[in-house]
Amino acid sequence: MASEPIKVYLRFRPLSNQESEQNDDIMWNLNKNSVSIQAEDLNLFINDKKISSNYNPSFQFDYCFSWDSNNQEIYAKVAKNQVLSALDGYNATIFAYGQTGSGKTYTMLGKQEDSKVLASRNMNIEYSEKTLEKNIESRSENYEGIIVLALEDIFSVVKGCSDRKFYFSCSYMEIYNEHVYDLLKPPEEFTNEILDVVEGPGKEFVVRGLSEQVVSSISEVLESLYKGEQNRHYAATNLNHHSSRSHTIFKLNVKSLSVIPKTGDCEESDKYENITTESAINFVDLAGSEKIKTLQAAAETEKFKSSQFSALSYKSDIDRIMAEGKNINTSLFYLCQVINKLSEKKLGIIKSDSHIPFRNSNLTKILRSSLAGNSRTCIICTATAAKSQFEQTLSTLRFGNSARSITNKVRANIKTETNTQLLLTYEQDIASLKRELELTYQRGKAYSSETLVIRQQLESKIANMSKKILKKNIINVIRMVKVKEIKELHCPKVGNLFSSNVSEASKKYMTWENEKFTDKGYSVYKELQVVDREKKNLLNNIVNINNSMNCLAVANQSLAKEREKYEEIIEKAVVEKENLEREYVKIESEKIGLEKMTRLFECPEAAEDLNDEALETFECLLLKRISDIKEERAKRKYESMYKVFLSKVEAFV
Ligand SMILES: Nc1ncnc2c1ncn2[C@@H]1O[C@H](COP(=O)(O)OP(=O)(O)OP(=O)(O)O)[C@@H](O)[C@H]1O
Incomplete structure (x- = not known):
């Protein structure tokens, strides 16, 4: 698992008509990787006591996009790599964060008209292979957002992959007033069921009952996306007449399968290996924060009143908008809290085992795997450079700066199976x-x-x-x-x-x-x-x-060995027996000779009975015996004389 920092980008939108009409000014200095307040504005803010004299805010980003950047540039630099790595099994999350009207939806979905018009426009797009190629070639001419650009890239790469089979499914959910809804439900059923967010076996939070549409082409994905857009909650706010009042997560699940021959010895049925990859790309469009008092002001403007039919509905609409605003701000507050804690943990300001309050809101539960899990995540902070929105922009920049210190543990979800x-x-x-x-x-x-x-x-x-x-x-x-x-x-x-x-x-x-x-x-x-x-x-x-x-066979072998051993013993015993027999015969004959000799000594007359040969033998034996006795006596005599001699020598010495 490799550590990978969350990438954070800044995108300023051009000044809106409203801002231009009010002669609002651009107050931020942009560099490639940093943004700071222009010198004259800094003094002005210090004099007005909006910031303290020793505070010169400057913020670092992975890249800062100016107001004249378009979605294609943003996509190419921010999301393309992440999106395409999902085809190799890496999870990816791309999310837009910023105050209301700062351009989050513009970045994710492209230029928005009325959602129904948009939906019907896009649902009629026949994404034939030709359209796909043409769109990729002429990207600078259209207004598509990151999601569509990503889908075009994905399906174009998949088309060229002949050795792998890809499977796609998508889901689309909305978190509105802290409740999770399935945007892919038919509009009449949409608000009926509030979905639960539960902790799955891998400690990942999942939305129970969220439907998943199996899709196999870009037009099918877009159909789901725009179907979901029709269900989404929008309202007019002070800064945006078509403001998203909910957080949305559009998820594309990608699975791929390739089969390769296996090397080495193996069963016939396991001759091939199936390599599967599994990943998900989350496109997150957060609702924008807005000051409650600005919201109230917006709700009370004539423009807003004129859009209502009765005093009763006017009152309930104000209540609804205020409740929506509070819920959005609360969930964004919990998101900031999580980001700050994760950042402090990474920087060693708090202990590494400190509690991160993911469970405070459904948004943070659902984003847990993207902010502290296995996901290549990038955040696009959208903001306006207008002076009038200084405080909101400053808060967005602070959020981005904290998020930059967070790292995720990233690995490709690849399985090799027989x-x-x-x-x-x-x-x-x-x-x-x-x-x-x-x-x-x-x-x-x-x-x-x-x-x-x-x-x-x-x-x-x-x-x-x-x-x-x-x-x-x-x-x-x-x-x-x-x-x-x-x-x-x-x-x-x-x-x-x-x-x-x-x-x-x-x-x-x-x-x-x-x-x-x-x-x-x-x-x-x-x-x-x-x-x-x-x-x-x-x-x-x-x-x-x-x-x-x-x-x-084994028993037989050991018996043969035993038999050889016994045969050897028997052979030796036979030889020994023969030797002993010979010895015995010799001793026996000697014994007979001696017995005869004894008898002759006892009765010498018996010698007369002996024949010449026996007599001669007897004579030899007798002589030998006499000579042995003599020799024995001489030896004893010599030994006793030698002893006497030695004692004399000793006595003499
Ligand atoms: N980079 C941009 N270039 C041109 N127009 C933009 C850009 N960004 C935003 N806009 C315009 O600004 C208006 C508000 O943008 P958008 O709806 O995307 O904001 P938002 O952050 O999603 O707001 P909310 O949180 O209220 O939904 C839209 O009319 C949009 O077309």
């Missing part, structure tokens, strides 16, 4: 859609027309996903069958077990190819599943037998 994982994701999506559907039923609105529409949408999504899963499952089964066919070539025994099932399955695959998702196709698929199960069982058996055989 077919199996993708299937799992689809299954999980289906499960969560089913849960959502179940919840909708439980809320007891199952039979209201609105719920029926949601249900139909969810059911069609489920049906689409089920079809995808079904198709992928069948492809997997076919692939496995093919693998078995190949195995059959190499392992005929196993092959025989399968051959009948395989050819049966192949035939059924052909049937399926022809009949796709008809009932027959579905029953073929079911049968294929049975074949698949049988095949798996057989394979399991073979694996088990193989395992047993392996065990036996």
